[in-house]
Amino acid sequence: MVKLRARCILVGDAAVGKSSLSQMFRSDGTHFQKNYSMSAGVELSVKSVIIPETKDSVELYVLDCAGHETFVEACEKMWGQPSVVCLVFDITNEASFSGCSHWLERVRSHCHGLQIPGVLVGNKSDLSTRRKVEAAVAMEWAQSQGLEYHETSAKEMENCDAPFLSLAKAFHALYQDRLQIIQSLV
Amino acid sequence: MTHTALSSAQVVLASSGDENHPPENISDGNTETFWISTGMFPQEFIMRFPEEVTISALTMHSYNVKSCRIERSTSEEAEKFEAVEEKEFEHTDGHLQTNDISVPGISATHLRFVILSGYDHFVSIHKVSVQ
Ligand SMILES: Nc1nc2c(ncn2[C@@H]2O[C@H](COP(=O)(O)OP(=O)(O)O)[C@@H](O)[C@H]2O)c(=O)[nH]1
Ligand SMILES: [Mg+2]
Numbered sequence: 001m002v003k004l005r006a007r008c009i010l011v012g013d014a015a016v017g018k019s020s021l022s023q024m025f026r027s028d029g030t031h032f033q034k035n036y037s038m039s040a041g042v043e044l045s046v047k048s049v050i051i052p053e054t055k056d057s058v059e060l061y062v063l064d065c066a067g068h069e070t071f072v073e074a075c076e077k078m079w080g081q082p083s084v085v086c087l088v089f090d091i092t093n094e095a096s097f098s099g100c101s102h103w104l105e106r107v108r109s110h111c112h113g114l115q116i117p118g119v120l121v122g123n124k125s126d127l128s129t130r131r132k133v134e135a136a137v138a139m140e141w142a143q144s145q146g147l148e149y150h151e152t153s154a155k156e157m158e159n160c161d162a163p164f165l166s167l168a169k170a171f172h173a174l175y176q177d178r179l180q181i182i183q184s185l186v
Numbered sequence: 187m188t189h190t191a192l193s194s195a196q197v198v199l200a201s202s203g204d205e206n207h208p209p210e211n212i213s214d215g216n217t218e219t220f221w222i223s224t225g226m227f228p229q230e231f232i233m234r235f236p237e238e239v240t241i242s243a244l245t246m247h248s249y250n251v252k253s254c255r256i257e258r259s260t261s262e263e264a265e266k267f268e269a270v271e272e273k274e275f276e277h278t279d280g281h282l283q284t285n286d287i288s289v290p291g292i293s294a295t296h297l298r299f300v301i302l303s304g305y306d307h308f309v310s311i312h313k314v315s316v317q
Contacts, residue, residue, distance in 0.1 A: 002204045005225035061226070081227055083307055114306065171225070171307075178308045179204075179222065182249055185282060186218040186312065 002056040006171045008164070009079055010064045011103045012088035013096040017123040019043070020154035021088065022064045025164050049168035058168035062086075079110050084167040085118040087147065089138075092130040097122075097138065104145060117170035118147045119163045126153040191237050192316050195297075197221070199264065200231035212311050217247045217282065220312040229301040232264050233314065238295050244287045247312040251275050251283060252303040258294035267298050277305045282312060 010018050026045040043064040048057050063079065085107045089096040100120065107116075120142040122133060135151060142149040148170070150163045193215075200209035204222055209231050211219035223229040238260060246254075253274045257267035270292055275283050297316075301309055 002206075003224060007226050058225075081303065083225055116307075175224065175308060178306060182220065182222065182310050185249065185280070186220065 002172075002175070004056070004058040004171060004175055006058055006060055006083035006168070007080060008060045008062045008084045008086055008167060009082045009107055010062055010086045010088065011107060012121075013090075013093075013099045013103075016088045016090040016093070016096050017152075017154045018064050018088050021086075021121070021123060021152060021160055021163075022062050024154050024157055024160035025062065047164075049165060051169060051172045054172075056172060058171055060084075060164060060168060062164075076106070076110070079107070081112075081114075082107060082110055082116055084116055084171055086121060086163055086167060087118060088121045088123055089133070090124050091122045091133050091135075091138075091151065092124055092127045094132045097133045100141075101145075117167060117174060118145070119166050120145070120147045120149050121163045122149070122151045123154060125151040125158060126156045191235055191239050192241070195233045195235050195314075195316055197231050197314075198234045201229050207310075212314055215313065215315070217312040220249075220310040222310040223301065223304070223308050225307060227301060227303050229309070231299050231311065233297045233299070233316075234264065235295055238293055239316070240291055240293050241289055241297075241316050242291050243289065243317045244297075245313075245315045245317075246283075246285050246287065246299075247314075248275070248283045248285070248310060249278070249312070250304045250306040250309045251301055251311070252277075252305050253301075255300040255302060256287065256289070257298040257300065258292055259296040259298070260293055261295065264296045264298070267296070270297075272302075 022045050026047050045062045048059045050057050087100050089100055122138050139149045148166050152159045197209040197212045207222045209221045211221050255272045256270045258270050259267045270289055275285055
């Protein structure tokens with residue numbers, strides 16, 4: 001049994017649904033959950049994700065940052081060394097999608113060249129009639145950046161766990177890989 | 187103080203864990219066995235000596251440790267730690283890091299190693315020996 005811990009940075013423009021997603025993620029009531037209110041603009045929620053078909057789990061420390069510029073700097077101080085990144089945009093808002101590369105750069109500048117697993121989340125899939133960003137376009141960009149793509153609706157509680165499960169799995173796979181490397185050295 | 191007291195140090199506590207790679211692997215004298223951190227920094231482990239010892243040097247075999255702070259305690263319980271030394275280790279690729287750390291003849295019942303950062307998400311500690 002392995003218990004991993006990962007610092008998950010939740011980023012994206014204001015109002016894309018980051019806080020709603022992290023609320024959905026922690027409020028399904030099936031897992032151990034904790035909630036902390038931190039300094040202005042930052043919220044931490046902690047939840048353990050079981051990796052399917054193993055006895056292993058990943059405790060995700062999800063840091064939700066308010067997207068407003070004034071908070072971003074305070075928030076970046078909390079990032080520390082991120083383990084995984086969850087990049088969110090609103091499928092009805094083109095600008096929130098084009099802003100993603102800026103967010104990703106910002107996160108990567110904290111990683112000192114370290115590869116970190118990530119997902120791209122197109123939220124508000126319930127508003128498909130107002131869709132401005134095609135899933136295929138988002139998927140293509142995500143792949144070019146080595147991210148997995150998921151669409152969610154925090155409002156309809158659709159698919160909200162998928163991005164977090166995918167991050168936990170990727171972090172678990174990274175651990176297995178690094179463990180193997182270390183074992184090959186000794 | 188005896189030589190055995192130095193060499194019979196035990197790692198009694200460590201943050202985070204993989205059952206297959208317990209912290210005892212740090213003090214078993216074997217670099218093939220190791221303790222591995224399981225995500226996020228800082229990480230720490232505590233080494234206990236059977237009696238108060240005087241330490242002049244340490245050798246640490248590790249992988250992907252970037253910076254590490256060493257603290258000591260002279261109390262019976264593992265408490266009231268004070269910083270002794272903070273070190274930045276070089277990155278190694280394809281082989282373990284071996285670092286000798288000299289300290290100015292300190293007495294201790296416990297040593298705490300706080301790993302502040304790593305060159306990767308996970309770091310491993312294979313052996314710590316004390317002279
Ligand atoms: N229709 C719809 N609205 C959403 C969804 N997720 C969030 N919202 C709404 O979008 C607004 C901003 O959400 P919030 O979570 O505060 O965004 P944040 O600034 O990124 O944290 C709120 O009014 C939410 O109710 C969704 O999946 N569908
Ligand atoms: Mg918010």
